[in-house]
Amino acid sequence: MDGETPGLFTAVVAVARRDLLLAWKRPGDVLNPLFFFAMVATLFPLAVGPSNEQLEFSGPGVLWAAALLAMLLSLNSLFVSDFEDGSLDQMLVSPQPLPALALGKTLAHWMTSGLPLVLVSPVVALTFRMPVAVVGVLMLTLLLGTISLSLLGAIGAALTVGLHRGTALLSLLVLPFAMPVLIFGARTVSLVATGDSVAGGLYFLAAYAVLIVSIAPFATAAALRISNE
């Protein structure tokens, strides 16, 4: 009866790997938020009218709001299945630090929701007549912003796991905190369209992601412990 506790890094990677494998076996969970994103982005021109000028002007805002909602949609299921099938119990009694496991899960969540959004955003952006340079900045802001959204969202998902009516509550908890990301993400893209400097906005998004990555795993872990009591 020997054997040592596997290292921290092994644990983070293993959790992320397991969730990616699960996503691979159930591709709908990844694709649905993407369709949702594309659909919200389609709704807008239909609702407002096909005026090119208006589309160019509102494109960054619409895409960012749609991305935020799509992220929110995918957050619901983040911890629910682990909570229901007892996996969360097993993670909580493992010798691994819970924040590391939470980080691994968040990482997988970002790779299955944030990253695909970044990758499909150019296609949707082109329908809003966005120039290539602007699309590049859009992808960059989404890349930085969705990291923060995954991390923030994980806290909310951990707080609401196991509650009835958790869905609406999750949005209510996460959306106010997501405002800075939305504001800086969308405004930075508009700035490049008017030819202004975008460095400030990108720096903010990066700094925010760093700040949140240093807080969120601990908050998520604490919330999971409380929710699983």
Added chain:
Amino acid sequence: MTAQLSGHDLTLFRGERCLFRGVEFALNPGEMLLLEGLNGSGKTSLMRAIAGLLEFETGEIRWHGEPTRVQRQAFHDSLVWMAHRVGFKADLTLTENLDFEAALRPSASADRDEVFRRLGLSRLKRLPLRSLSAGQQRRVALARMLLSAATLWLMDEPVTNLDRDGRRLVAALVQEHLVRGGMCIMAAHQDVQIEATVHRVLLQ
């Protein structure tokens, strides 16, 4: 001499209901602790609280004489828990699930194929767990225990859904574990036939 694992003055509340009060126990290598009581008497809650998932209102669990809450990692290093729910992913195969398990906690040197053969899981290891029966899922949970290096086994109703062979198998596995110097805390309706020092906690 202090016991390797002991509980002192344990009181637990669920919401506003008091499940039990002033529970004491002590457990040493090779011994077993049987939690008895009717359904809803708090056996599962006591087990969850021992594992550190619930907070006691009063009292504490000590591992080698030290409170577990100040040495969570060391305690969890030596603990494996067979809960009601298997705690594996239904969409993944047995092998994939156990690979993940191996990244979480210390593994025993036991050979995986050997364990599968013993539990009668050899043919099933490439199937998603979803397609296994309830009894087979219990055996899968047993596989987790046998493949971990933990000395303390927590077993919550381990023989539910098992046929007579399965029940005998559980008894044999626990017996071997105790002989090797392991410990076991079990919550069970049915009496499990085990030759060892068995302590009992009766929850009203």
Added chain:
Amino acid sequence: MWNFIHRLASPPHFYRIAPRIVPWLAVPGLLLIGYGCYAGLFVAPPDYQQGDAFRIIYVHVPAAYLSMMTYMIMAVSAAIGLIWRIKLSHAVAAAAAPLGAWFTFLALATGSIWGRPMWGTWWEWGDPRLTSELIMLFVYFGYMALRAAIDDTVKADKASAVLALVGAVNVPIIHYSVYWWTSLHQGETVMKGKMDTDMLVPLLINILGFTLVFGALLLRRVRAEVLFRERRTRWVRDMVLSAAGRGT
């Protein structure tokens, strides 16, 4: 020192002592508000740009200030409750949230009414103060909704404490980002430049007065919250029984 704090934070002691403190906060608070409002409405000179409309400042700013301060109180008591497990501090956080929401609402409503004559519209997205107050209101709603969704008080306390602490990091960032956002299209803010002493003094008096009254309201709410949380304890039973005995 620790003993003193623990004694003060013990529910029965707090329950007995709170009603004795309330008048000491409420009476001076109301007097200050009375004087502050009088001075603000009738003594302070009209603003050279906004005329008399600026007088709304005397309720708007105290409300906005209290909306922020309440969140701070919530976050600090949440931290104390999580770390030192003092029951009373969770009760404070629970009682403070609705008050904070009400003052945030007051700040929003008065700000919006102020905006009407100034900007010609009830709502101006370009004003960072109003926009961040609005987000603040959502933060309060989220906090209260989480509390309401969890039946077990202990669990609700801990979960909402985590939320309050995450919020404590986020709220300043939300403010900063809203200011950045409005600065891009030359946000028009109602308050520019320095204030005259005649204008400033009533404002400070009102802020102090509102804070004292808020303190009294908070104590009252915490007291009710403590009674609810301790409803099954012996001291509450004895208190209720002896009060009933005296009554009959």
Added chain:
Amino acid sequence: MSAFTMGSYGGYVWSCFAMAAVVLIICDWRARVRQRQVYRDIEVRIKALGPDNAPGEGQ
């Protein structure tokens, strides 16, 4: 009278002050109602269950 009408702004200013008063009154009233409600519930419980076994637990 002009001190009350404040040019054309009187309506705005007075409604703001009135609203502040209303909010303070509501907060005070809610606290009172809650206190009374909790107290009455406890009384009812004690009456229903008898003084000896009414409270479940606690110090």
